Amino acid sequence: MAAQGVGRTSGTVCDYPDFDANQDAEMLHKAMKGFGTDEGVISDILAERSNAQRQQIIRAYKTVIGKNLIDDLKCELSRKFESLIVALLLPPDHYDAKELHDALKGAGTSEDVLIEILASRNNAQIQQIVKAYKEDFESDLEEDICSDTSGYFQRVLVSLVQGNRDEGNADASQAEDDAKALYEAGENAWGTDEEKFIAILCSRSVPHLLAVFDEYQKANDIDIEDSIGSECSGTLQQVMLAIVKCVKNTPAYFAEKLYNAMKGAGTDDDTLMRIMVSRSEIDLVEIKAIYKAKYGDTLNSSIVGDTSGDYKNTLVKLCGGDD
Known part of the structure; x- marks a missing residue:
């Protein structure tokens, strides 16, 4: 639904020049082999490759090493850094499908995640998410939404999940x-x-x-x-406002979400991670500019102040510097 940035990309992550999938696969294997893991190498490679290139690395790893890259990384990494790295390796539609599935199938329903994803994706993206959801979870997204939500809120989500918004001009x-x-x-x-x-x-x-x-x-x-x-009021108000905000300016919607994820005591790492991963190749440059203009701080410095370790270093790489 991105009203802003349609037909162009203002991502902080793009195709890495002189890319060699086999070489990256071998370096990743070496970083995990033997005693201890070189998390810096893993972060350097995966945060600086586009998602399409990461998919090539996954195939190359299986070809050259004969093992599953995601499985190996899960064995070697832990906690937030593991979650972030695995998120980077999923194709965008499958990552969104996983986030929606987690939101629906966990203890209680994470309405915030359903709203964020379904209100901000365009028709083609939603149709791909629905397909990926079916493939990965052998379940129907619309049916799962209907079994976990109710009332007008459910009806908005069902409408959005059709991926059938008119694409014509204003009348x-x-x-x-x-x-x-x-x-x-x-x-x-x-x-x-x-x-x-x-x-x-x-x-x-x-x-x-x-x-x-x-x-x-x-x-x-x-x-x-x-x-x-x-x-x-309630979730109906939240989803309606999210739709309006995404129509007006999608990057501004995500800048606000990032600010709210990091303000106050504690950090909403799930939201921080999901936005940084899902917008890094779409509009994160615009999100950063709006964040700085609106909140008087750079996104990069907020991340540095609210996170730590390899998790922080990877987010900073995705952020693409402090501008």
Whole structure:
């Protein structure tokens, strides 16, 4: 759904020049062979290769060494560093599928993860995630969502997981009608017509929704986010706001998520890791710029202050420096 950055990449990680999958595979094997593990070599190689190159390294490792790279790494590494390295080795759609599966199948449901992934991915990405979920877990993502969620929140997630959002341009007269319909369904109604919000926010194209939000602001002198904040509550409010924020500016949505993951006592490492891995080849350069402008600190320095060890060093590499 990335309204910003469509058709171009502003990632901090790209294809490594002079790439040699066999050489990388051998270096990784050497780093894990014998007594002790050279975590620095593992971090240097895997954080500085694109995901496509990492997939080649996995195949080369099996060819040259005759073993499974991920299995070997799991034996040698531990805790957050292990989780981060394994995340880097999964293809993006399979990583998202794993995160969704963990969110649905753990103790309780991690609604925050469902919202983050499904509100921020475009149609093609969601369709690939659904396929990967089926392949990896022999289960249907929509069915699992339905068995773990309820009410209007469930209906929003089911709508998003279709990966069937309109991809056309904005329609000026339709945008006026949609803005009016949203106002009538919320601010101007006794109670809230949630179905109208779901129908518009989950099906209209990104350019069209941007026009709707502009019309809404102009006609009612109130931001659509403020209306959702006052008209909806709980997980429905959270998912609606996430959709609106991703439509307006996807990198800004992730900058806010990263800030919240690291502010205060303790760090939400799952969120930090997931965003750094999943956005590193898409829009992390933009996320960093917004983070610095909005929070007065660089993303890199926040990571350095909130993490440690090989885990920190790998995140710093993914961050691509302190700019």
